[in-house]
Amino acid sequence: MIDLGIGEPNPSSLPLKELQQASVHRLGLQDTSCLQYGPEEGSLSFREALAGFLSRHYKSPVRAEELLITAGASHALDLILSRLCEPGDVVWIEDPTYFFALDVFRDRDVRLVAILTDDQGLDLQAVERRLAIGAPRLLYTIPVFHNPLGVTLSSLRRRRLLELARQQGFLVVADEVYQLTGDPLLTPPPLRTVDSEVVLSLGSFSKILGPGVRLGWIEGPPALLARLRDAGVLRSGGGVSPVMAAVLESAIRLGLQDAHLSRIRALYARQRAHAISLLRRSLPPEVRFTAPDGGYYVWLVLPGHVDTTALAEEAAKLGVAFRPGPVFSLQQRFANCLRLCFTYYDEATFTTAIERLAGLLRPVVSRELAHL
Amino acid sequence: MIDLGIGEPNPSSLPLKELQQASVHRLGLQDTSCLQYGPEEGSLSFREALAGFLSRHYKSPVRAEELLITAGASHALDLILSRLCEPGDVVWIEDPTYFFALDVFRDRDVRLVAILTDDQGLDLQAVERRLAIGAPRLLYTIPVFHNPLGVTLSSLRRRRLLELARQQGFLVVADEVYQLTGDPLLTPPPLRTVDSEVVLSLGSFSKILGPGVRLGWIEGPPALLARLRDAGVLRSGGGVSPVMAAVLESAIRLGLQDAHLSRIRALYARQRAHAISLLRRSLPPEVRFTAPDGGYYVWLVLPGHVDTTALAEEAAKLGVAFRPGPVFSLQQRFANCLRLCFTYYDEATFTTAIERLAGLLRPVVSRELAHL
Numbered sequence: 001m002i003d004l005g006i007g008e009p010n011p012s013s014l015p016l017k018e019l020q021q022a023s024v025h026r027l028g029l030q031d032t033s034c035l036q037y038g039p040e041e042g043s044l045s046f047r048e049a050l051a052g053f054l055s056r057h058y059k060s061p062v063r064a065e066e067l068l069i070t071a072g073a074s075h076a077l078d079l080i081l082s083r084l085c086e087p088g089d090v091v092w093i094e095d096p097t098y099f100f101a102l103d104v105f106r107d108r109d110v111r112l113v114a115i116l117t118d119d120q121g122l123d124l125q126a127v128e129r130r131l132a133i134g135a136p137r138l139l140y141t142i143p144v145f146h147n148p149l150g151v152t153l154s155s156l157r158r159r160r161l162l163e164l165a166r167q168q169g170f171l172v173v174a175d176e177v178y179q180l181t182g183d184p185l186l187t188p189p190p191l192r193t194v195d196s197e198v199v200l201s202l203g204s205f206s207k208i209l210g211p212g213v214r215l216g217w218i219e220g221p222p223a224l225l226a227r228l229r230d231a232g233v234l235r236s237g238g239g240v241s242p243v244m245a246a247v248l249e250s251a252i253r254l255g256l257q258d259a260h261l262s263r264i265r266a267l268y269a270r271q272r273a274h275a276i277s278l279l280r281r282s283l284p285p286e287v288r289f290t291a292p293d294g295g296y297y298v299w300l301v302l303p304g305h306v307d308t309t310a311l312a313e314e315a316a317k318l319g320v321a322f323r324p325g326p327v328f329s330l331q332q333r334f335a336n337c338l339r340l341c342f343t344y345y346d347e348a349t350f351t352t353a354i355e356r357l358a359g360l361l362r363p364v365v366s367r368e369l370a371h372l
Numbered sequence: 373m374i375d376l377g378i379g380e381p382n383p384s385s386l387p388l389k390e391l392q393q394a395s396v397h398r399l400g401l402q403d404t405s406c407l408q409y410g411p412e413e414g415s416l417s418f419r420e421a422l423a424g425f426l427s428r429h430y431k432s433p434v435r436a437e438e439l440l441i442t443a444g445a446s447h448a449l450d451l452i453l454s455r456l457c458e459p460g461d462v463v464w465i466e467d468p469t470y471f472f473a474l475d476v477f478r479d480r481d482v483r484l485v486a487i488l489t490d491d492q493g494l495d496l497q498a499v500e501r502r503l504a505i506g507a508p509r510l511l512y513t514i515p516v517f518h519n520p521l522g523v524t525l526s527s528l529r530r531r532r533l534l535e536l537a538r539q540q541g542f543l544v545v546a547d548e549v550y551q552l553t554g555d556p557l558l559t560p561p562p563l564r565t566v567d568s569e570v571v572l573s574l575g576s577f578s579k580i581l582g583p584g585v586r587l588g589w590i591e592g593p594p595a596l597l598a599r600l601r602d603a604g605v606l607r608s609g610g611g612v613s614p615v616m617a618a619v620l621e622s623a624i625r626l627g628l629q630d631a632h633l634s635r636i637r638a639l640y641a642r643q644r645a646h647a648i649s650l651l652r653r654s655l656p657p658e659v660r661f662t663a664p665d666g667g668y669y670v671w672l673v674l675p676g677h678v679d680t681t682a683l684a685e686e687a688a689k690l691g692v693a694f695r696p697g698p699v700f701s702l703q704q705r706f707a708n709c710l711r712l713c714f715t716y717y718d719e720a721t722f723t724t725a726i727e728r729l730a731g732l733l734r735p736v737v738s739r740e741l742a743h744l
Contacts, residue, residue: 016407034584035581071609072609074604078604083479087481107603211408212407212408213407232477233443236444236445237446241613241616243391243585244613
């Protein structure tokens with residue numbers, strides 16, 4: 001089975017040797033502080049190293065005092081819901097959105113409203129229509145290399161969204177974990193560069209080093225971070241993974257993280273170009289998609305009569321899997337859509353899977369033509 | 373300032389060299405799986421290693437399929453509240469209890485009821501009286517080397533508590549993080565050995581290796597663990613800290629964790645004996661305490677007129693700190709009590725602090741005598 005539903009980095013890219021080198025460096029420093037309880041927000045020296053790394057690669061300044069260390073973006077989201085929302089608060093999400101985020105919301109007592117998207121990301125007209133009814137407590141958006149859509153929110157929409165957030169008094173939680181995975185020339189600066197007061201930005205080492213380190217960050221206004229750091233679990237535990245954070249601090253200070261980022265950017269650029277060219281060549285013309293400039297995903301829009309959940313069963317018989325559209329949707333919409341991940345497998349394996357999938361799709365599409 | 377309020381392991385005991393050795397071993401195995409997303413409950417091989425370690429030291433069998441890896445006991449508690457409680461559910465806690473647990477409960481929407489304790493821990497008569505009004509969803513208890521009381525629940529009370537839990541249908545969440553820190557001959561087996569179906573046991577590497585690794589576990593019935601592992605944050609992130617878990621697996625398999633546990637048990641036994649003897653010798657006879665057989669803490673009960681919150685200000689002027697009783701209590705009871713930690717400082721520093729504290733207490737106690 002070639003499972004293009006897996007949304008993970010390429011296993012061959014995972015920097016085991018670099019992590020060992022960073023561990024030997026940090027744990028050889030004769031400084032036991034990382035083995036003790038640490039500050040709730042993460043150690044200052046790690047946040048300074050991370051701020052330096054992000055400032056270089058975001059090409060806009062990031063300050064250590066605007067960072068709080070998390071166990072990844074989903075932990076960040078859970079923390080924000082726990083500390084900044086009251087039970088029953090309204091939270092807006094995109095339709096479609098990151099499907100595991102739906103599970104995180106379910107575990108906290110908030111009311112969800114799904115807002116439309118299009119091939120430029122969040123639909124700002126839909127936002128304005130909904131604001132006429134009332135503003136949410138917060139909006140969860142994936143503004144860059146969207147999961148699952150692969151699209152990026154335009155500058156115009158970014159400015160308008162944050163104007164509305166400021167006017168109507170809601171927070172924007174920007175899931176920007178794919179920010180550094182794409183073509184730097186085609187990547188807009190992070191959302192906080194437009195208005196830093198109304199945005200909490202979620203970042204993660206999952207996409208730039210490896211998910212197994214389970215470390216990420218929230219970048220936001222210090223007053224909001226102060227409310228987040230007061231969480232019981234952080235106060236009790238003394239911050240997230242001080243040992244792992246200390247090791248990643250060494251990875252940054254030794255230049256290992258920079259070098260790894262360059263390597264995976266080049267790898268993902270190759271995989272992306274290959275995937276786009278292959279999909280254009282192989283898929284029937286009735287299957288539409290927007291070519292991504294970064295991230296892990298391509299979202300295929302099939303003719304309206306196709307049910308991708310049923311199609312997945314046919315695909316499984318051919319040894320191919322993908323994620324059907326409805327899993328990304330609060331109301332299980334997008335029955336005719338599916339998400340492919342192009343980073344996990346090597347190019348030859350990806351090609352095999354797409355050829356099988358294309359073979360499956362051709363008669364499905366022609367059945368539609370026969371109906372017309 | 374010598375702050376006996378700090379409840380942490382002795383910094384000189386933190387096994388930096390062993391952690392480096394385990395990291396070099398694990399990250400040299402050419403197995404990148406720990407850098408990827410892992411299973412929600414933690415990898416099977418880590419849970420097997422941990423089950424073997426616990427079976428040896430608990431002297432009762434622990435099964436890998438009854439373990440779920442957490443980021444420590446407070447994360448475990450938060451996860452249990454999130455997945456096994458409904459908003460508004462009643463949770464019973466001990467009075468006094470671990471003070472940061474109060475913050476964890478605050479972040480989840482549960483109603484707390486504080487149950488009395490005495491010098492044998494949870495007061496079972498108080499439990500029975502309260503059960504006449506109604507049963508809770510769950511009871512959070514610290515049955516061994518209680519924080520802050522230092523006491524251990526008797527076998528008789530353990531059996532009665534679990535009979536009641538089974539009859540009345542509530543869960544017992546046993547915070548057993550100090551289980552392995554005491555005198556093995558004076559440590560009862562973990563609470564699940566009495567009735568494994570109604571108990572979730574919380575354990576942590578914080579007390580046996582170092583808090584900065586931020587790894588712990590829940591041991592419980594598989595059906596309950598299945599509900600816990602379905603948490604959105606775990607499903608999204610793929611388990612807690614797979615890299616750190618893989619390194620600790622090596623620490624266990626290489627025997628480093630066993631050797632470290634022997635060392636700290638011997639260290640804590642020395643520190644405990646020294647603290648008890650010193651306190652008996654130095655404190656005025658009106659100050660009562662129960663000598664602990666393990667854990668980090670001694671709970672001092674002062675004459676009823678003494679306000680330890682005010683006393684803390686006087687102590688600070690002498691360069692000594694402690695945690696006043698009311699921080700451990702939902703209703704800020706125990707105004708005349710305080711908690712000391714005897715593990716964090718070396719014996720000479722601890723002695724200096726206790727001598728200053730004893731000097732401060734003598735006139736306070738004699739003031740009371742003058743009143744009589």
